[in-house]
Amino acid sequence: MTLFFAFLIFILCLYLVRGRTAQNRWLFIFRAFFPSWKFFEDATAQYKLYFKEEQQEWRPVIHLISRKKLSLFFNQEVNLCLALDTMVQRLVMDAVEEKFDFNASVSYELVKSLVEEQVRSGVFQFKISNGIQDVLISPEHTKKLC
Amino acid sequence: MLEIWWFKVYFFVFALFGIEFFLLSKKTQQYWPGQLLAQDFHTGAHFFHHFFSPKIYNLMCFLRIFCFMGMIFPHYLFSLVIFFTQIYFALRYRGSFNGGSDYLGLIISLGASLILLFPGNTLVIHGVLYYLALQLSLSYFFAGLIKIKKPLWQKGLALPQFLNHTIFFKSTLIKKLTQNTRLMFLLSWMIMLWEITFPLAWLNPQWCLISCAIGLIFHLANFWFFGLNRFLLLWPLLYPILYLVTTKIH
Numbered sequence: 001m002t003l004f005f006a007f008l009i010f011i012l013c014l015y016l017v018r019g020r021t022a023q024n025r026w027l028f029i030f031r032a033f034f035p036s037w038k039f040f041e042d043a044t045a046q047y048k049l050y051f052k053e054e055q056q057e058w059r060p061v062i063h064l065i066s067r068k069k070l071s072l073f074f075n076q077e078v079n080l081c082l083a084l085d086t087m088v089q090r091l092v093m094d095a096v097e098e099k100f101d102f103n104a105s106v107s108y109e110l111v112k113s114l115v116e117e118q119v120r121s122g123v124f125q126f127k128i129s130n131g132i133q134d135v136l137i138s139p140e141h142t143k144k145l146c
Numbered sequence: 147m148l149e150i151w152w153f154k155v156y157f158f159v160f161a162l163f164g165i166e167f168f169l170l171s172k173k174t175q176q177y178w179p180g181q182l183l184a185q186d187f188h189t190g191a192h193f194f195h196h197f198f199s200p201k202i203y204n205l206m207c208f209l210r211i212f213c214f215m216g217m218i219f220p221h222y223l224f225s226l227v228i229f230f231t232q233i234y235f236a237l238r239y240r241g242s243f244n245g246g247s248d249y250l251g252l253i254i255s256l257g258a259s260l261i262l263l264f265p266g267n268t269l270v271i272h273g274v275l276y277y278l279a280l281q282l283s284l285s286y287f288f289a290g291l292i293k294i295k296k297p298l299w300q301k302g303l304a305l306p307q308f309l310n311h312t313i314f315f316k317s318t319l320i321k322k323l324t325q326n327t328r329l330m331f332l333l334s335w336m337i338m339l340w341e342i343t344f345p346l347a348w349l350n351p352q353w354c355l356i357s358c359a360i361g362l363i364f365h366l367a368n369f370w371f372f373g374l375n376r377f378l379l380l381w382p383l384l385y386p387i388l389y390l391v392t393t394k395i396h
Contacts, residue, residue, distance in 0.1 A: 072369065
């Protein structure tokens, strides 16, 4: 019983530390040690990344995929898409919640280079939308022809 | 105590993830270039630039895949390799590759390593088993608690929103399901109530079996609708541990 209560105190300490992970860069990177277990929490905060080239329409960056056989064991395509979604969410967190200079952040550069992969050449822009409104619109960038 | 088959499954699952990481090696270098990620670290950026290089990444993948050997020789060294490569991959993807499954993966590999490292120490083994069972229960409890506070979940409106925004092409089954508002309301409350009452599994081994059976169906559904294979492979890995703990208590 003593052991059980010691565990409860230990877990409580972990969750107290977890609350600070968003403010601390190092704690954020090691957040895997302090799980919050918040799954499917906010249905309104499903961010999607779009891009457009010059005069064209906004298009999604991460495309829909179809289910594959053996995906229970080898699901790299889906897991990559989920990881890219996390990358987009991290930028929103940097830009909206932490309100620091996100244009110079690693998150911004990662998302920008992800969009750049889809752009042929010339001027492009990207935005993140939550389905209701745009939460971030980038300035215009230029991709040079390789 | 924990049976040998559990360790076989454990090594199999984590080595499988190693293959997945290896298959993503090229895309990882492309979308998460080490040079850029190193900028996250004000001190030691030079070190992390090399640490995140394709060579080290592939080495970590091979080390992880090599842990298939743990299925034959369940040695603590294989488990420690899993634990440290788990930390590496979390760092490599800026804290998380696959959300909660990374966190649970880290916790499971730490627990399994400790059990294999101290095979005769009942205090350590019991401590680890209780810790893992507790984390499993908390993972469902907190997930349920957060949902039940949200008006969209209470009204049964959140679930169809999630189902309509998966990364898969929308099927006719999902369209039909999400149009049935009563079913969505009922399913939402079933999920929330099951999650929030999951810690009650500690009270009775039979109740534990029922809760775990529901959990298996829940993760199968998550895998089918959202493609969360890692959740289906990892969470049920802790069900035998929870059952073991509840039978020990009673």
